[in-house]
Amino acid sequence: MFWLLPLLAVCRFSVGSYALQTEEECYGGIFKLPFDKVSAMFTGKLFFTPTNPRGPRKLVMENKEVKDPRYRSSYFIVSLLDVRESDEGIFSIKRDDHTESNIFKLKVLDCSDKESRTYGERYSTSFSTRVNFLEFTPLHSLDQPRILWNRTDPQASRGGRGKVDYNVWEMMKVTQADNGYYNFRKKDNTMVSRKKLTVTEYTESYEKLVNENLRITFALEPALCTVSFTPWSEIEPILVMKAGRLMVDSHDWGTEDDLFSGRIRMLTSVVPRLGLEIDHLKVSDAGHFEVRDLNDNLALVVKLKVKESAPQLIYIVIGVGAVFVVVACWCCARRCCCCCKKSSSKRNSSVPQTAAAPAVYHDDASQPSRPNYSTPLYVPTYTYEPTRPLTAREPESISLEPPVPASGGPAAAPSVSLGSDCLSSDPELRFELKGLSFASAPPLSSDSTHCDVYTSDKLNFI
Template identity: 85%
Template structure:
């Protein structure tokens, strides 16, 4: 049983070593195959199958002999120099012609600096002292690099795009044809820097009402451009201008009519500049205008949306609804305010205090108890035994002094119904007949005479 353990260990090691492993590397750098996948004493075959784009399998190494000059081999490792997009794929090994094992899957990363420009703008790059030439790789053809500048051979860059001004490489009026990678390299093809340029078109959006006008202008020679229009309801563009000539009878296959018959015209300009105007827009004019140069590069995109005016009945309904809402709100607010004010008034009314007991003097009869209703214009009297019972003189008019007749009853006082009848302290004072009390002088008169009220009924002493 113990002899199976080494065999099991070898099998586990083989399975673990031949498991597919994914590796990533940036464009332009060197890639090293893992040493645990390709052993130092490996004498079999090493294959590579590209996946981007898909291609045939090719032999890289056999019996430690390299078949591709871009690879380097040593006793400890195998490396791939200057990784490119086409180097993305799968590496496999084989010990014989019948059994293969996929060991490494390589994925190439784009680690370049990203730059973007609008159509017709200028693009420039600083030239490093370590760089010896500038290589351009278009996006649509990565396997066809072009030399744009060479430090040792200035003739190599003549007739191409761009020029060098001191230590800066410049390119004027860029288009989508200039999209791609700009690689500065050394003489040995080692990558120094890498930039990716993306050129985009200008985009404009307009909203117009029916019967309004639209004007489109762009800094491009109209003789070198083409203008197309694509309605929102269609997919195929329709030519509006070609080589500077307006096509007024551009045919719309949906409606079977011309697009802008008698409504489109060119704008005059001193400098060759694209310009045209469309009058009396219709709702069917909503769509997308595209301006392209003579090479088909997209320079300008104009998105147009034409709106129809709302019917008058809709405005009337909206106005009536708004007025009704305002009236309802006003009535609700007024009703709430009235309820609040009425509740406040009910809560603010104080309870009527009970009137103090008052006693009235009558010649015919003595009052039997307190009377809580005060008859109008009748003075009330209050008995105060602790002070002299003298009548207080009113503030506005003073009562005539009462002189009792000899041996007869005292005359009734002549009461003046002035402001003192309703004063806050209408308390006349009394004086008992036959008794003498000191009296205070009047408040509103300098006279020393005081008014005295006498009664035989109080003469009980």
């Protein structure tokens, strides 16, 4: 394993020797060549090979003398003025011993301010008072800049695009032809600021059903635009309108059943704007429309999707399903209510009822006697046999207390008293007087939970 270390070191040195250092500079800036690579005192030859686009190698400096006017040598520093895209490439040197080597490569950066507009909109931007002229470089031809405005030579910008008013550059109704870089420079060609403008088209999307209509409108005169249509299943566009005239009679449309024959018309109510309407759409009408001006600048894209109409049977099934769901929910809710009521009644029945208070009857001579039908009244019958004469001084007392049994003798049957338990199993109610005894009729049921206590003043004998 240790024998691999020297090999790795050799490989690392070889790769590092061929890995060029990359230097970066913004477009329009001033690039100073690295002093440790090359200086103004270099006596050999300095070459440059462009890579974007790739071109032939050219001599930049030889024996301390600059050969390209865009390079400047001062104070031991070599500088490249007004860096452009074509300055991106590799720098190499050839020494006095005729050995050559690549020393570094330059990458040009786009440091411009990005601006975007939509077709037909207005674009304006302000600039500094140091700016002497405005230069425009189209995106499709970066090597062909042109002057749009010059402060010292107003004739240079006459008839050009846009205008300047109080250090504000303004353009009306921009199109894709205005896409590019706007370079604001000083009199010595030094870059002050740079703007990149991108103009895009309007985009609209529609989703229609079969037999519906589609209307296309745009703020562009019909005579100044063309309309094409590309179905989703095809690539080549088909011309629908050119310079304000529908191509219905064109042989490109084939038979009358093809495309929009008999279904497309121009709208006169939106003149001078573009207006088209297509009736009774079909599934084959799905695709995208493109509206372009006479300079082939794309102004509007309309994307269309056409779907089949849903059959009536689907709506019927959906309606029946909805009714079924509603009825099922109603039945479930009703069943839940019934179950709740039953459980509530069961809980109420399981709670023990509070024992009723004992009924007390008062037989008073001052109150009229009337039957009470809530609880049966048992009136006892008895015979009175005094054992000795009664006098007014010794009234016979009547006691309702049960007789006390003799000690050791059998206990007498307990009789119902005012404090007896209502649930007593005593078979009958008994009244006792001193020397008298009488029994009431047995109650109708021994299971009765009511205790009847009968009090009467008639039993108090004078």
